[in-house]
Amino acid sequence: MTALPYMLEARDITKVYRSEAGDIMPLKGVSVELAPGELTLLMGPSGSGKTTLLSILGCILSPTSGSLSIAGYSTAGLSAEGMADLRRRHVGFVFQSYNLVPTLTALENVMLALDLRGASRAEAPDLAWEALAAVRLSHRAHVMPSKLSGGEKQRVSIARALAGAPSVILADEPTAALDSENGQAVMALLAEVAKDTRRAVLVVTHDHRTLKYGDRMIRIEDGRIASRARRRLSEVNNEFAPAA
Amino acid sequence: MQTTAEPASVALPGQPTLARKGMMRLPMVPKLAYRNLFHDRLGLIVTVVGIVFSVVLVAVQFGLYLGSENRIAAMFDHAEGDLWVVPLGTKSFDDPAMLSGRERHGVLSTPGVASVQELAVGFVNWRKPKGGSTAALLVGSDVTQGISLPWNVTEGSASALAAPSAVAVDSTYFQELGVGGLGDRAEVNNMEVTVHAVTKGIRSFTTLPYVFTTLATGRTLLGASADQSSYTLVKAAPGTAVEELRSALAKRLPDAEILTHAEFRKRSLDYWLFETGAGAALIAGAVLGIIVGMVIVAQTLYASTKDHLNEFATLRALGASAGYINKVILIQAILSAVIGYVLGMALSLLVIWAAEDSTLLIVMTPHLALMLLALTVGMCVLAAICAIFKVIRIDPAVVFSR
Ligand SMILES: Nc1ncnc2c1ncn2[C@@H]1O[C@H](COP(=O)(O)OP(=O)(O)OP(=O)(O)O)[C@@H](O)[C@H]1O
Numbered sequence: 001m002t003a004l005p006y007m008l009e010a011r012d013i014t015k016v017y018r019s020e021a022g023d024i025m026p027l028k029g030v031s032v033e034l035a036p037g038e039l040t041l042l043m044g045p046s047g048s049g050k051t052t053l054l055s056i057l058g059c060i061l062s063p064t065s066g067s068l069s070i071a072g073y074s075t076a077g078l079s080a081e082g083m084a085d086l087r088r089r090h091v092g093f094v095f096q097s098y099n100l101v102p103t104l105t106a107l108e109n110v111m112l113a114l115d116l117r118g119a120s121r122a123e124a125p126d127l128a129w130e131a132l133a134a135v136r137l138s139h140r141a142h143v144m145p146s147k148l149s150g151g152e153k154q155r156v157s158i159a160r161a162l163a164g165a166p167s168v169i170l171a172d173e174p175t176a177a178l179d180s181e182n183g184q185a186v187m188a189l190l191a192e193v194a195k196d197t198r199r200a201v202l203v204v205t206h207d208h209r210t211l212k213y214g215d216r217m218i219r220i221e222d223g224r225i226a227s228r229a230r231r232r233l234s235e236v237n238n239e240f241a242p243a244a
Numbered sequence: 245m246q247t248t249a250e251p252a253s254v255a256l257p258g259q260p261t262l263a264r265k266g267m268m269r270l271p272m273v274p275k276l277a278y279r280n281l282f283h284d285r286l287g288l289i290v291t292v293v294g295i296v297f298s299v300v301l302v303a304v305q306f307g308l309y310l311g312s313e314n315r316i317a318a319m320f321d322h323a324e325g326d327l328w329v330v331p332l333g334t335k336s337f338d339d340p341a342m343l344s345g346r347e348r349h350g351v352l353s354t355p356g357v358a359s360v361q362e363l364a365v366g367f368v369n370w371r372k373p374k375g376g377s378t379a380a381l382l383v384g385s386d387v388t389q390g391i392s393l394p395w396n397v398t399e400g401s402a403s404a405l406a407a408p409s410a411v412a413v414d415s416t417y418f419q420e421l422g423v424g425g426l427g428d429r430a431e432v433n434n435m436e437v438t439v440h441a442v443t444k445g446i447r448s449f450t451t452l453p454y455v456f457t458t459l460a461t462g463r464t465l466l467g468a469s470a471d472q473s474s475y476t477l478v479k480a481a482p483g484t485a486v487e488e489l490r491s492a493l494a495k496r497l498p499d500a501e502i503l504t505h506a507e508f509r510k511r512s513l514d515y516w517l518f519e520t521g522a523g524a525a526l527i528a529g530a531v532l533g534i535i536v537g538m539v540i541v542a543q544t545l546y547a548s549t550k551d552h553l554n555e556f557a558t559l560r561a562l563g564a565s566a567g568y569i570n571k572v573i574l575i576q577a578i579l580s581a582v583i584g585y586v587l588g589m590a591l592s593l594l595v596i597w598a599a600e601d602s603t604l605l606i607v608m609t610p611h612l613a614l615m616l617l618a619l620t621v622g623m624c625v626l627a628a629i630c631a632i633f634k635v636i637r638i639d640p641a642v643v644f645s646r
């Protein structure tokens with residue numbers, strides 16, 4: 001597993017929000033590496049900086065300091081368009097509130113991501129159907145998001161993140177808006193995506209029931225990594241051992 | 245650190261063979277534009293109504309302007325010549341005075357002149373047979389000598405004007421003139437005339453009725469002497485330079501102005517359209533139409549863009565380039581422009597068709613239609629650019645905080 005390079009590597013990330021009321025520093029030096037084939041859980045109290053970190057890892061926000069490389073590409077010195085290009089090609093997102101385009105069907109939402117990633121008219125339909133099949137939603141392909149259940153919407157958004165095979169999938173509380181059953185299904189799907197396609201998956205979560213799907217867990221508190229743990233290979237329960 | 249590693253080393257199977265040149269793209273941009281547009285029916289209706297209003301207003305204003313041009317220039321389009329000898333200070337064809345009477349001779353004795361035609365034009369008092377009177381513009385010319393005044397003769401004939409006291413009137417002026425057709429009599433400057441020809445659609449820009457007759461009858465009715473005329477229309481002999489002929493004529497006729505055909509035409513147009521302000525009013529109306537249309541389109545497109553801001557933020561978060569999003573908004577604008585233009589044009593043609601039998605002359609030409617299309621699309625694109633400025637400022641980070 002360590003033979004492969006990291007899909008994502010962040011070093012000493014800090015973030016400062018400047019405002020008249022005073023500066024806020026949600027990230028105070030965070031380093032994260034994501035390896036292919038692994039699902040990493042990012043946990044921590046509310047306001048600890050999880051979403052901020054995820055936005056930076058996904059090239060949506062620029063860090064105030066620190067370095068980031070995704071799939072071997074450094075973000076140093078990239079313009080807004082350069083960042084957009086990098087996240088388009090290498091990052092798939094899953095959002096808490098799905099963020100599907102309401103005027104497009106499930107299939108079209110997946111096609112949209114493929115179009116953004118430069119898929120041609122010839123290959124896109126196959127790739128889109130493949131992605132929908134991977135989340136077991138082929139039968140709902142032509143349904144508008146407003147007619148889909150929350151769990152189905154989140155599965156479409158996973159298909160959208162998956163289509164075009166990005167190096168990293170980043171999910172911010174993907175189960176928060178779902179009931180337990182659907183939440184478990186979505187987590188199982190994300191774990192499967194990590195294993196089957198050997199891409200790095202990072203999931204921000206509050207929900208302890210999702211622990212069993214993680215290979216690693218990072219705890220963040222007040223903008224700093226509080227602990228790292230790796231699941232013991234032999235164990236099938238929810239125990240994580242401190243990372244080496 | 246892997247930052248400098250060969251990127252290909254981490255490429256995974258299943259990635260699209262990224263955009264190569266000449267590859268067919270998915271039609272997602274037009275699809276998004278189309279769906280956004282039709283998603284909000286009310287917004288679409290408001291946009292289209294705004295564009296239709298604007299197109300019709302501009303079409304009618306410009307159509308009236310072109311119609312005015314046609315009316316003012318009609319005499320020039322039917323009385324071809326190279327040079328016009330006109331009384332000093334003449335502002336337009338419809339602003340006649342009499343020349344002194346020696347022009348014909350002077351012109352004919354100038355080398356390089358092929359032919360001379362004279363026109364006796366002047367305001368007259370037209371007394372209706374059943375009482376009452378009106379002013380009219382009498383145009384006396386010799387139809388037999390090649391000038392085709394009047395034209396569009398629908399009853400009688402132009403040659404019938406050779407009869408004594410014969411005149412031609414236009415059917416659209418029957419009511420003003422108190423006549424109803426061939427054989428009707430009236431008085432012009434207290435002399436009896438008979439309608440021997442009826443034309444259709446020869447109207448003046450000033451709405452004053454035209455009355456056509458021969459040069460000789462015209463002189464009599466206007467009380468001019470037998471050698472006097474208002475305008476002398478000169479045809480240059482083949483191979484004669486018009487400018488040289490003009491200066492030669494100017495030397496001989498110091499009391500008259502020598503204008504080329506195009507100059508006199510333009511002078512008439514400029515006088516009625518710009519010195520009187522009539523044309524400026526029409527153009528101002530058209531400009532108003534453009535502004536109103538643009539404001540409505542900008543407003544609705546902006547509102548629509550605002551409604552879809554979250555989707556644009558999502559697109560941006562998914563890595564869409566600014567160009568991709570701008571294209572969606574632009575196509576949305578162009579789609580509304582085309583829909584609005586087609587409906588607006590249809591309505592304009594209906595208005596023009598309805599105005600056909602009225603005294604208004606609204607002209608639609610392929611040129612004007614094309615210009616309107618360009619204007620509509622331009623208007624919508626400008627509105628789109630306003631909307632794009634709104635989208636440029638969105639922060640894709642909002643996708644996490646909804
Ligand atoms: N755009 C911003 N401007 C200023 N401060 C911000 C901004 N975004 C986040 N913050 C602040 O940064 C800190 C970290 O926020 P963040 O959203 O990363 O927390 P989180 O761990 O995701 O919390 P939660 O579990 O509630 O989602 C918070 O104190 C928050 O108020």
Ligand SMILES: [Mg+2]
Nearest residue numbers: 050051052172
């Ligand atoms: Mg958060």
